[in-house]
Amino acid sequence: MPKKDIHPKWFEETQVYCDGQLIMTTSATKTKLNVDVWSGNHPFYTGSLKILDTAGRVDRFMKKYGIDK
16 A cells, blocks of 8 residues: 655746746746756856867976877
């Protein structure tokens, strides 16, 4: 026989906020969710992603320690 009342209450209308601004509505086990990052402010999705120059770092390391390729 399964146990009764072991699952949390499910809310169909959960509001998701980022920096105090309502972003979307979804369903969850809480009535309100606060997030720090979402697709609207993440650099990968907004196009402001900065590419690091890893090749330059490797070359500097190799030169510093005298390692030949």
